[in-house]
Amino acid sequence: MAIEDYRSTMERCSRCSYCKWIPFAHVKSWRFAKGCPSIEYNKFHAYSAGGRLAVALSLLDGRFDYSDSDSLLDIFYKCQMCGLCDISDKICRYTMEPLEALREIRFKLIEDGQLLPQHMPVIDNLRKEDNMMMKSKTERGKWADGLDVKDVTQESAEVVFHAGCRFSYDEELWKIPRTAVTLLKNAGVDVGIMGKDENCCGVRAYNMGYRGEFTKYAENNIEAWTTAGVKTVVTSCADGYYAFKRLYPQLGSKFKVFHTVEFINRLIKEGKIKFTKNVPITVTYHDPCHLGRQGEPYIPWTGEEKKIRNQIVVREPRKPRYNGLNGVYEPPREMLKSIPGLELVEMERIREYAWCCGAGGGVQEAYPEFSLWTATERIEEAKATGAQAVVTACGWCERNFIDAINESGQKMKVYDILELVQQAL
Amino acid sequence: MALLKEAYQALEDVVGPDNISEDPAILDSYAYQWLAELINPDGGHFMTRPEAVALPGCTEEVQGIVKVCNKYKIKCKAFGTGWGAWAAPYDKDVVLLDLRRMDRILEIDVDNMYAVVEPYVIGATLQAEAMKVGLNTHMIGAGASAAIIAGVAAFSGAGADSISMGHGSENGLAMEWVLPNGDILQVGSLGSGCGWFCGEGPGPSAKGLVRGALGACGGMGVITKCAVKLYPWPGPATMPIEGKVPAYNSPLPENLRAHTLAFPTWQAFADACYKIYDSGIGYIAHRQFNKWGEALQGAVLKIVSDPTKQLDDLEEMLQRPEIQKLTEEMRHSFQIVLAGMTHRDIDYQEKVMRQILAETGGWEIEALADPEMEKWVLLYLIKLPFKNLNFAMATYEGSFAHSGTPDFEISYIEASRALKRKYIGKGVLADDGGEAMMAAIARQGGGGVLALEQFFFYDPQDINSVLGAQAYLAEAGKVAGEMKLGPGLSGQLLGSKPKDKLQQMLSSVAQPSVFHYQRKIKEAFNPNDIGDGSYVYLEEPSKK
Numbered sequence: 001m002a003i004e005d006y007r008s009t010m011e012r013c014s015r016c017s018y019c020k021w022i023p024f025a026h027v028k029s030w031r032f033a034k035g036c037p038s039i040e041y042n043k044f045h046a047y048s049a050g051g052r053l054a055v056a057l058s059l060l061d062g063r064f065d066y067s068d069s070d071s072l073l074d075i076f077y078k079c080q081m082c083g084l085c086d087i088s089d090k091i092c093r094y095t096m097e098p099l100e101a102l103r104e105i106r107f108k109l110i111e112d113g114q115l116l117p118q119h120m121p122v123i124d125n126l127r128k129e130d131n132m133m134m135k136s137k138t139e140r141g142k143w144a145d146g147l148d149v150k151d152v153t154q155e156s157a158e159v160v161f162h163a164g165c166r167f168s169y170d171e172e173l174w175k176i177p178r179t180a181v182t183l184l185k186n187a188g189v190d191v192g193i194m195g196k197d198e199n200c201c202g203v204r205a206y207n208m209g210y211r212g213e214f215t216k217y218a219e220n221n222i223e224a225w226t227t228a229g230v231k232t233v234v235t236s237c238a239d240g241y242y243a244f245k246r247l248y249p250q251l252g253s254k255f256k257v258f259h260t261v262e263f264i265n266r267l268i269k270e271g272k273i274k275f276t277k278n279v280p281i282t283v284t285y286h287d288p289c290h291l292g293r294q295g296e297p298y299i300p301w302t303g304e305e306k307k308i309r310n311q312i313v314v315r316e317p318r319k320p321r322y323n324g325l326n327g328v329y330e331p332p333r334e335m336l337k338s339i340p341g342l343e344l345v346e347m348e349r350i351r352e353y354a355w356c357c358g359a360g361g362g363v364q365e366a367y368p369e370f371s372l373w374t375a376t377e378r379i380e381e382a383k384a385t386g387a388q389a390v391v392t393a394c395g396w397c398e399r400n401f402i403d404a405i406n407e408s409g410q411k412m413k414v415y416d417i418l419e420l421v422q423q424a425l
Numbered sequence: 426m427a428l429l430k431e432a433y434q435a436l437e438d439v440v441g442p443d444n445i446s447e448d449p450a451i452l453d454s455y456a457y458q459w460l461a462e463l464i465n466p467d468g469g470h471f472m473t474r475p476e477a478v479a480l481p482g483c484t485e486e487v488q489g490i491v492k493v494c495n496k497y498k499i500k501c502k503a504f505g506t507g508w509g510a511w512a513a514p515y516d517k518d519v520v521l522l523d524l525r526r527m528d529r530i531l532e533i534d535v536d537n538m539y540a541v542v543e544p545y546v547i548g549a550t551l552q553a554e555a556m557k558v559g560l561n562t563h564m565i566g567a568g569a570s571a572a573i574i575a576g577v578a579a580f581s582g583a584g585a586d587s588i589s590m591g592h593g594s595e596n597g598l599a600m601e602w603v604l605p606n607g608d609i610l611q612v613g614s615l616g617s618g619c620g621w622f623c624g625e626g627p628g629p630s631a632k633g634l635v636r637g638a639l640g641a642c643g644g645m646g647v648i649t650k651c652a653v654k655l656y657p658w659p660g661p662a663t664m665p666i667e668g669k670v671p672a673y674n675s676p677l678p679e680n681l682r683a684h685t686l687a688f689p690t691w692q693a694f695a696d697a698c699y700k701i702y703d704s705g706i707g708y709i710a711h712r713q714f715n716k717w718g719e720a721l722q723g724a725v726l727k728i729v730s731d732p733t734k735q736l737d738d739l740e741e742m743l744q745r746p747e748i749q750k751l752t753e754e755m756r757h758s759f760q761i762v763l764a765g766m767t768h769r770d771i772d773y774q775e776k777v778m779r780q781i782l783a784e785t786g787g788w789e790i791e792a793l794a795d796p797e798m799e800k801w802v803l804l805y806l807i808k809l810p811f812k813n814l815n816f817a818m819a820t821y822e823g824s825f826a827h828s829g830t831p832d833f834e835i836s837y838i839e840a841s842r843a844l845k846r847k848y849i850g851k852g853v854l855a856d857d858g859g860e861a862m863m864a865a866i867a868r869q870g871g872g873g874v875l876a877l878e879q880f881f882f883y884d885p886q887d888i889n890s891v892l893g894a895q896a897y898l899a900e901a902g903k904v905a906g907e908m909k910l911g912p913g914l915s916g917q918l919l920g921s922k923p924k925d926k927l928q929q930m931l932s933s934v935a936q937p938s939v940f941h942y943q944r945k946i947k948e949a950f951n952p953n954d955i956g957d958g959s960y961v962y963l964e965e966p967s968k969k
Contacts, residue, residue, distance in 0.1 A: 011470055011886040014459040014820060016813050017506050017570055021549070024569035024810030025666050025673040029557075030530055030550040043480050043525060044446060045507065046454035054457030055450045057470065064449040071448040091671040092813030094729075094736045308740055309721070309856040310849065311884045312818050318737040325670050325732060352670050 003060065003108040006101040008305075008313075010057035018092060019049035019085035022353040032348040032381050035088055037356055037374040038079040046075045049085035049098040056105050066114055076105055077116045078370060080363045081207045082289040082356035083324075090323040095313065097322075099294075106209030118366035119208050126213060130199045132365075133169040141196035143167060143174040149181050150192030152228040157192030159184065160230040162244070164237030165200050166395035172402070173395050176416045180236050180260045183421065187272040189263075191234070194224065203243035203290075208362035215251065218243070222253050232256040234263050236418065238288035238394035239360070241328075242295060249298040259291055261393045261417060265331040268338055268421075275424040278341035283415070284387035285332055285344060286378060286401075287354040288394035293324035324352030332393050332417055339424045345385045347378075355381060357397035364400060375404035379412050389413035391420060428476045428520070432497040436479055436520065439489035444480040444526070451478060455521055460510040460822060463898060468891035472513035475502075475521040482526040484601060484609065484649040491647070492607040494520060494955045502957035503647040504579075505544045505572025511580070511642045515958035522647065530554055531650065532621070538655045539598055541621050544574045544648065551653075552808065553663070561658035563590035566865065568812025578648045580640040583828070583868045583876050585711035585806055588701070589764075590656045591870030597632055598624045598652035605646045605951035621652035634946055637960065638939045644960030645951065659766050664808065667800070669732040674800035675807070680765040682775070683802040685714075685793040686782060687758040691838060693785040694757045695831035695875070700781045701761070702872030706774040708764035709806045712864035715755060716815060716880045718857020723752030729814050730801045736817060751792050758790060759866055762806050819855050819882040822894070824901040827910045828868045828876035837908055838862060841879045844904055845897065848881075853893020855882035902926075906933045924958075931963050 021027070022035040034040050039048040046055050055075055058064060066072060079102065086099035109115075122132060129137045143163060150157045161184065163177040184191040202217030225233065233244050233255045244257040267273045287293075299320035306316050329351045336344045349355045358364070358374025379401060382390040390412055392398055401414045428436075428447065437445050446452070455478055456471040464472070476499070481487045487503070494501040503522035504512040514521065528545035535558045540551055549569035551562045565576035565584045576582040578600075582593015590596070599615035599622065612635065614620055616628025624632045635641065635648065660681050668674040688694040701707055717725040724742040728734040734742070742748050763778065765771025782788060793802060805811055815821050825841040827834070838860060846859040861880040868876040879901075883894040906929075931940040944962035947954075 008886045012820060012884075013457075014813065014816050015457060016459070016508055016816075018813060021547075021570065023670070023673065024549045025675070025804055025808060027549040027553045027569070027808075027810075028663050030546075030554050033550045033553065043444070043523075044451050044454070044478065045523065046451045051454035054454045057457065058450070058453035061471075063453055063471070063474075069448050069450040071446070072450050075450055075454075087670065092811055093816050094671075307884070310852045311855040311882060311887065311890050312736070312739065313884060314737045314739060316737070318735070321735050323670055 001104055003056070003104050006104055007057070007060060009097060009101045010053040010060070013050050013053045013096070014093070015050050015054070017048065017050060018088045019098060021088060022084070022349050023088050023091050026353055028348045035084040035349070035353060035355070037082065037358060037377070041370050041373055042078055046071070047078060049089065049102065052076060052079070052102055052105065053098060056101070066112070073109070073114060073116050076109060077362060078367055079361055080356045080358060080374065081361035083294050084353065084356065087293050087324045087352050090321065094321065095315070103207065107211045110209040116362070116366055119362055122365050123205060123208070123210060123213070126200060126205055131169060132165045132200055132204050135169045138196065140168050140198055143177055144181070144193055144195060147178055147181055149185065151195050152192035152230055153194060153197050155192070156229045158190040158230065159192070159232045159234055160225055160228065161191055161193050162201070162233055162235040162237070162240055163193065163198060164235060164240040164395065166399060167237060168198065170395060170399055173398060176236055176395065176418055179418045179422045183264055183267070183273060183418065184234070187267045197224070199224070201240040201243040203239050203247065204362070206247070207360060214247070218248050218251050222248060222251065225255060230255070232258065234258045234260060236260045236393070236395065236416070238291035238295070239396060242290035245295065246298045259328060259393065261332040261335060262328060264418070264421065265335045268335060273421070275338070275340055277424050279339050279420055279423045280341040281389060282343040282345060282387050283336065283389045283391045283420070284347050284382045284385045285336060286357065286382070286390055286392040286397060287329060287351055288392060288397050289354070289356055289360060291393055292327040292329060292354055293352040295328045296322050296324070296326040327352060335417055335421065336391065339420055342420065345387050347381045347385055349381065357392070357400045359396040359400040364396070371400060372404045372407055375400040376408055379404055379410055383410070383412060389415055391415045391417050393417050428499065429497060432493065432499060433477060435493045435497070436477060436490060439493060440479050440481055440486050444482065445477060447477045449474070455507070455523070456513055458510045458513045459508065459820070461513070462885050462891045463822060463895055464510055468888050470885065472510055473515070473517055473519065475514050475519050478521045478523055480523050480526050484603065487522065487603045487647050487649050488607055488609060490520070490522060491603055491605065491955070495607055495953045498953060498955070500955050500957055502643045502959065503544070504643050505575045506547060506570060508567070508571065511959055519957055527649065533558060533560070533655070534621070535560065537622050539621060539652045540655055541650060541652045542573050543650060544572060546573050547571060548573060548809065555655050556658050556660065556664065557662045559658055560655040561590070562653065562655055563587070563593065563596050564809045565593055568809035570812070573653055574648050574651045577651055577653060578636045578640065579642050582640070583865045585713065585809065585865060586709045587865050587869060588707045588710045588867035588872055589870065592868060594632065594636060595870055596654045598622060598654060599628070600624065600635065600648050600652070601650040602631070602635060603647040603649055605956050606953065634950065637943050637946070639961065642959035644956040644958065645947070646956070657766065659764050664804070666804070672730050672732040672801060673804060674797065675804035676800050677803050680768065680771045681803060682763050682771065683760060683799050683806060684763070684778065685755070685758055685760050685790040685802070686778070686787050687754050687756070687790050688785055688787040689757070691757055691835040693787060695835050697781055697785045697787055698831040698866055698872070698875055700784065702867065704777045704781070705871070706763060706777050707761050709762035710759060710866035711806060712759035712862060712866065713806065714760070715758065716861055716863040717818060718859070718861040718880070719756060720752065720856065720858030721818065722755050723748045725817055729811070729817055730798060751790070754790050759864060760802060760806060761866070762803065815880070820885045821880050821882050822898070823863070823878040823880055824898060825905055825910065826878040827905070828874050831875040834875045834877050837910065838877070840904065840908070844901060845879060845881055848893055848897040851893055853883065853890050854897060857882060902930060906930055909935055927961060928964060931961060937963060
């Protein structure tokens with residue numbers, strides 16, 4: 001797709017501002033009714049999906065040029081690409097796809113050399129060291145030191161566990177991929193890892209607008225897994241899950257893809273993982289954007305728009321609608337509810353209309369204050385439930401919550417869901 | 426003309442550098458608007474680009490901006506959520522005030538049943554907080570996303586619940602008003618230090634000046650705080666939400682029921698309206714789903730209430746016999762929500778409703794009485810969270826928007842339908858059959874007045890459709906004028922651009938003196954003419 005292909009999305013936007021709020025049916029309070037971190041933090045209308053579409057249309061129409069605006073890059077990059085706008089819009093405008101349009105705008109900016117300087121060190125490091133963490137490639141496999149697990153580049157395994165950049169390099173979080181692998185192994189799963197040869201999934205670069213880098217990493221990973229003979233990819237990273245489940249199939253990937261919450265929840269249900277201890281804690285669960293509303297499987301579609309009854313635009317054949325309906329919401333909740341002694345309480349904004357953690361879309365890398373503000377908002381919402389801890393299933397979310405709590409001096413605990421599973425064994 | 430550097434600096438001194446911008450990218454995000462393509466002769470999507478946008482955070486900052494605008498003779502225009510062409514500059518050289526930083530619910534007075542809100546408080550948030558204490562707020566027809574104050578002061582203000590909660594203009598109580606000259610006027614009881622409970626006094630009664638005949642559209646100063654009436658809510662503190670995205674629904678207790686009532690003729694429909702007014706039943710009464718048009722309403726209704734369906738299914742759905750039956754049944758229908766304060770109350774209202782059906786030859790539509798469907802209808806009408814399903818098929822706008830006695834209102838449906846069918850025949854409007862009359866069954870508290878609005882649908886990306894819609898709207902305005910329907914709501918005003926046509930239309934209403942008085946009000950309150958042209962008035966005859 002090219003930016004011109006989204007002109008219709010821009011020109012048909014009704015500027016209603018639904019993109020700024022959670023679906024109105026779910027509004028339970030004044031405090032937690034807002035849905036878009038970008039407009040809430042940055043205030044001007046341009047920092048909403050509708051505003052961005054208008055700015056892009058103005059550019060396309062030649063009403064101003066890149067050189068005329070000092071705000072342009074901020075407008076398009078100060079957004080986590082969390083996709084809440086896409087959900088709220090589609091409730092009433094069934095065929096609107098603002099998230100795809102916003103992504104395409106970023107691709108276009110990169111093509112035109114409109115690069116955000118803050119992203120460049122990260123992208124340069126990615127190109128050199130194959131990770132988004134500003135670290136050396138040689139350190140990638142350290143998280144698994146001492147784990148007795150197959151290296152699928154050396155021996156075959158049915159399942160490859162993909163740790164991802166965050167879990168591979170964030171030492172404080174190493175316990176999570178290590179727990180995942182141990183749980184899988186102990187349940188009899190034939191699992192291996194790529195170790196130091198694992199590569200970035202590419203999706204964070206993709207969301208920053210670097211489509212070429214994404215394609216390169218996607219093709220490399222597909223080839224590496226094919227060579228290794230694996231059939232299934234399991235990851236604890238929501239970003240990686242989205243890449244493998246939704247994007248890689250567009251490049252021909254046929255692997256089965258599971259997030260650990262899906263895979264391990266199944267093992268719990270099958271009795272292959274049994275709990276023996278109470279975990280007396282009240283927790284609330286944060287739905288990662290890329291596991292929840294954006295975690296829907298890819299459905300191939302080729303077709304075109306046509307008009308019926310004069311001016312009603314439909315797609316032929318029927319186009320799959322990604323509106324969060326088929327995201328991964330139940331497995332993590334089932335897991336938490338199965339842990340003895342644990343009580344799950346829900347926040348006001350959950351599932352397809354969850355508030356973002358703030359880490360995505362290149363925001364954590366370029367706008368750390370905005371990123372932490374977004375996370376702090378979520379922590380405030382978690383505190384309002386009376387929970388002692390916020391639980392999530394994504395390393396990027398967990399890191400941002402930990403940093404926000406440390407920065408603000410709050411007392412909320414943060415767990416990956418696997419940490420609580422581990423405690424109950 | 427760009428703002429003078431010193432004028433911009435003066436504005437920046439008021440709100441701070443982070444809260445003002447003259448960057449063209451920021452400004453064009455405000456210039457783009459729904460319906461702009463129907464106003465611009467070339468079908469363009471942008472209204473006039475403002476010279477700057479400021480984000481005041483309090484009354485003092487609003488006042489400061491207005492004073493700067495008076496000093497430098499700059500026009501200014503404020504908005505709450507900023508939805509629609511009315512929120513953009515109508516004139517050149519306008520500073521926009523985006524009031525989104527003023528978003529607090531300042532008070533909910535449970536005993537006296539009112540709330541005090543700032544301009545960016547919307548229907549959804551006030552309603553959620555009011556329900557927690559057993560109260561509810563009037564939600565204007567634009568739905569949950571619309572600002573409460575906009576419904577009181579800037580626009581028409583009718584809604585689905587007007588039968589029990591009244592019109593926006595009825596619901597405004599005391600207000601804090603930054604006048605176009607920069608003074609602050611405390612309207613109603615606030616003006617005598619008696620709090621927020623009354624809009625008419627003790628203290629200056631100025632509600633009519635605030636909104637004028639049609640709503641001030643942000644062109645007559647800024648309401649920075651406003652008290653609005655709240656009404657009893659006999660439901661749960663938080664409405665439970667079930668169902669799958671996008672077709673959520675709400676299971677509610679037995680004292681809240683939704684019905685779709687159908688009638689054999691328009692006359693029977695009108696007769697039922699009178700009987701509902703007389704009997705006093707009804708919490709919400711609206712002709713909601715007919716907005717998708719007489720030929721499509723059944724299919725679109727089924728699509729939007731089923732999470733597995735989407736617009737791409739429309740052609741197939743239209744072929745289904747059960748959909749065709751539903752569509753035919755819905756021809757002269759409306760929805761009513763009954764809310765019982767007690768079990769006896771709901772039983773009584775149900776009984777009265779059945780009696781009205783018996784007396785008018787009406788019936789309840791079975792497909793919509795299904796419990797799952799009823800839960801969806803209840804959510805739809807009580808929270809108006811899906812109001813933009815107005816856009817489910819295509820972009821829409823209203824025409825022939827008018828209110829009056831039911832007998833009068835039904836008298837122009839056929840003429841309106843015929844005119845619309847002419848443009849459907851040209852292929853420029855979506856073929857919805859012709860009649861797509863949205864209706865507030867009562868436009869004011871207690872009933873007595875029916876409000877109709879003929880929706881039409883077009884594709885804003887298709888210049889032929891846009892120009893055709895412009896032509897339709899202009900002709901609809903002319904026909905409405907000839908029928909003495911008056912300027913009505915937005916459609917006619919949009920169709921009356923440019924200004925000479927607007928003058929012609931305002932002159933043709935039954936009581937044009939109203940718009941002469943609006944000019945005099947403007948001259949008195951806005952001596953430096955800093956208000957945007959969206960505040961309409963008749964020019965002095967000598968200046969025509």
